[in-house]
Each structure stands twice: as structure tokens, then as C-alpha cells.
Ligand SMILES: Nc1nc2c(c(=O)[nH]1)N(C=O)[C@@H](CNc1ccc(C(=O)N[C@@H](CCC(=O)O)C(=O)O)cc1)CN2
């Protein structure tokens with residue numbers, strides 16, 4: 196394809212900046228802008244080796260000294276002939292080098308265009324391409340790890356295995372339907388049933404993780420809920436390891452919700468400190484309490500903070516109710532360094548006992564959160580709506596096929612093809628051609 200070029204690194208003064216070129220004649224094109232110090236032009240140097248030299252602008256004046264490499268077609272990221280120039284990370288100098296590349300025949304690459312070419316050249320499926328983008332955008336270490344695994348094809352392989360199973364099924368099916376006179380090994384209904392059940396199982400497992408990917412990308416929205424003075428703000432500070440929010444001995448200190456990302460073990464929480472829940476008289480506090488309830492309702496996790504040194508009260512009751520609106524609930528008894536109120540432990544035997552003051556029990560919270568949000572298997576985690584939609588459609592079609600099988604096998608085949616089309620979308624493959632190809636390859640019809 197036509198050569199494209201772009202600055203691949205951030206446009207900010209930095210130690211090194213990389214310019215990338217990909218497409219037909221990329222090496223020769225880069226050779227007109229980069230001259231190796233050793234004398235031989237870059238495209239005559241061995242590929243995939245680094246060379247030191249000078250970079251020139253449009254008028255062949257030296258703008259930088261750096262390194263360059265070229266990759267032959269078939270052995271590069273995009274699959275096309277490519278080159279990379281390693282300049283000093285000066286936005287201005289790199290802009291000049293890029294202009295020179297344009298003058299030599301490249302055009303500016305669009306967003307994601309290198310990866311799109313890698314996909315078009317069959318070097319990765321669509322889920323891997325998406326994972327490359329997810330990795331770059333990852334805000335949490337966990338999300339980065341997931342994306343790295345998926346960019347290597349973990350999710351794609353799972354979807355591909357389901358696709359291959361359905362392809363095999365429909366290929367046999369089609370052969371029977373299209374060539375009824377040929378002596379073909381018949382497709383046994385129980386085999387079909389088993390194959391469809393396997394597909395359904397895997398697709399269900401995939402769908403059950405939907406949403407988890409999105410939560411992980413930015414962290415788990417987590418509301419700290421409790422009555423005034425329970426110790427919510429102190430707990431946030433203890434978990435964050437800094438005095439992020441105001442703590443005072445006066446009940447009703449926190450009014451507005453305050454959010455702070457906190458990494459606990461493998462999981463990043465977006466901790467939301469909230470106003471203590473009670474029947475507030477003053478308007479600002481009342482509005483604050485409303486926000487607390489809303490934060491809990493929208494949270495993936497609520498941490499209910501009960502003052503371990505004080506008896507259960509009606510306000511705790513209200514807080515428990517508010518916290519229960521979250522998807523998950525973790526109960527903690529605070530102020531473990533003070534004499535404890537025995538009634539609370541009886542009422543909530545599972546509650547963790549923590550002290551923001553001494554740090555006792557904080558490790559238990561980290562462990563509990565890790566248990567609530569275990570690192571999902573990359574092969575089964577859908578990270579976006581597109582993937583979710585495609586898998587949901589595939590699953591529905593497989594279920595329909597399973598039902599149709601008992602009555603109208605022809606309809607069952609149509610549904611299998613629909614499931615494949617949905618998975619094909621997920622992977623970026625095209626099913627129809629594959630089916631035809633397999634029918635002839637595997638069954639030698641017409642021999
Ligand atoms: N310098 C540089 N670093 C980079 C990239 C890049 O394009 N250039 N990448 C771009 O995003 C990422 C790495 N991805 C890459 C994937 C494949 C190949 C590649 O050349 N593959 C060949 C050779 C494999 C081998 O030697 O075993 C191939 O698959 O045939 C390069 C980078 C991150 N780091």
C-alpha cells in the first residue's frame with residue numbers, strides 16, 4: 196500500500212522520538228531522509244539492524260543525528276515494508292524530518308492506520324488490534340496486563356476456537372444439504388447437539404465477564420458509606436496513604452463526594468468518600484447525604500463503615516440500606532484500636548476490623564477486595580461494547596440453532612451461520628468464503 200508516515204511518540208520534548216514509515220518502498224523513502232554515517236544508503240544496509248546517521252530536512256540540511264532501521268515486508272509490525280527513525284525527542288526537529296518524508300512520497304498516517312494495516316495484512320485479529328489501543332489507553336496496571344495478553348491474541352483464540360467449531364459443523368451440514376447424492380458421512384444429531392452445547396458454554400463464559408473489562412480499565416467505582424463520624428474519610432486516607440480528605444472529630448465533616456484512585460494489590464479502586472448518612476437538617480449536609488446515596492447506587496462496590504467503638508444505631512441502619520444499593524458490599528468495623536462494641540461483631544460476623552490510626556486490618560481489606568475482583572482471564576474478558584454485542588448475538592444464534600435442531604435442521608444451519616457471522620465480526624473474518632473452502636477441502640466433493 197501507499198507509504199504512510201507519522202511521529203509514533205508523544206509530541207513533547209523528550210530524550211528520543213520515533214518516526215515510523217510503512218508501505219511500498221518505505222526503506223528507499225527513508226533512505227532519502229536518513230543517511231547512515233557508514234556511507235551505504237539505509238535500504239542497502241541489512242534489514243532489522245540499527246544504523247547511526249543524519250536526518251535531513253526538505254532542503255537536505257541536517258536537522259538531527261540519530262538511528263534508523265528498516266523491516267522487509269512480512270517481517271514488520273504492519274506486515275509491510277517499514278522503516279523507523281529514532282530522533283532526539285524534539286517536536287520541531289521531528290516535524291522537519293516528517294515533512295522531508297512527505298516530500299519523498301509518504302503521506303501522513305491516519306489514527307490507528309499502522310495497526311489497521313497490520314490487521315488487513317492478517318497479522319492480528321480485530322480483538323488484538325483493539326487490545327493494542329486498550330494497552331495504550333490503560334489507566335490501571337491490571338488493565339494494561341489484560342490488554343497485553345489480548346494483543347497477543349488470548350481473546351481472539353477463544354473466539355476463533357468457537358468459530359472453527361461452528362465452521363466445521365456448518366461445512367458438514369452444507370455438504371449434506373447441497374450434495375444429497377454424494378456418499379457423505381452423515382452428520383449425527385448428537386454430535387451437532389454436543390458441538391452447539393460447547394459453543395454455548397464458551398460464549399456464555401465470555402459474556403459473563405462483560406463489563407468487568409470496562410470497570411477494570413478505569414478502576415472499580417467504590418463508595419465509602421457510613422453514618423457521620425464512622426471513620427470513612429480516615430479510612431480513605433489510610434488506604435490512599437496520604438491525607439487526601441479532611442478528618443475532624445465533628446460529625447458531618449464531609450459534605451461533597453471526593454474521589455481518589457487507590458491501588459490495592461492487583462485492583463485499582465476509585466474510592467469515593469461521602470457525607471455521613473443521617474437525617475440532616477442543614478441544606479448543604481442534606482444535599483451531601485443525597486449524593487452519598489447516589490454514589491452507593493452507582494458503585495460497583497460499597498464499603499460500609501461502622502464505628503467499631505459505638506453501638507449500632509438507626510443511622511447505621513440507614514447507611515446499611517444505602518450501601519446495599521451497590522453491586523457488592525464489604526462491611527468494616529472501624530477504630531479497632533479503641534475498645535470495641537461487642538454487639539457489632541455479633542451482628543456482622545464477616546465484617547473486617549480495621550484501624551485507620553494504626554493501619555491494623557488494612558491488609559485484610561486489600562485481600563478482601565482482591566477476592567471480590569479476581570483478575571479475569573484475558574481469554575474470557577470482553578473489553579468493549581462492540582465485542583459484547585457480537586458475542587451476545589453469537590450466543591443468541593447458537594441457542595436458537597440448538598432449539599431449531601429438534602424441528603427444522605435447515606433453520607439450525609442458518610442460525611449457525613448467523614453465529615459465525617457475529618463471531619466473524621468480532622474477529623474481523625468473513626465466514627461465507629471459509630465455509631465454501633472447507634466444504635471442498637475436507638470432503639473432496641465431486642472427486
Ligand atoms: N521500535 C518499535 N517498537 C515497538 C513497536 C514498533 O513498531 N517499533 N510496536 C508496534 O506497535 C510494538 C511491538 N510490536 C511489534 C510487533 C511485531 C514486530 C515485528 O517486527 N514482527 C516480525 C518479526 C518477529 C520476530 O523477529 O520474531 C514478524 O512478526 O514477522 C515488531 C513490533 C511496541 N514496540
Ligand SMILES: Nc1nc2c(ncn2[C@@H]2O[C@H](COP(=O)(O)OP(=O)(O)OP(=O)(O)O)[C@@H](O)[C@H]2O)c(=O)[nH]1
Pocket residue numbers: 421422423424425426427428429430441442443444445446447448449450469470471472529530531532533549550551552553
Ligand atoms: N482512634 C481512632 N479514631 C479514629 C479512627 N478513624 C477515625 N477516627 C476518628 O473518628 C473521627 C471521625 O473520623 P472521620 O474519618 O472524619 O469520619 P467520617 O466517617 O468521615 O465522618 P463524616 O465525614 O462526618 O461523615 C475523627 O476524630 C477521627 O480521628 C481510628 O481508626 N481510630
Ligand SMILES: [Mg+2]
Pocket residue numbers: 427428429441442448449468469470471
Ligand atoms: Mg468524612
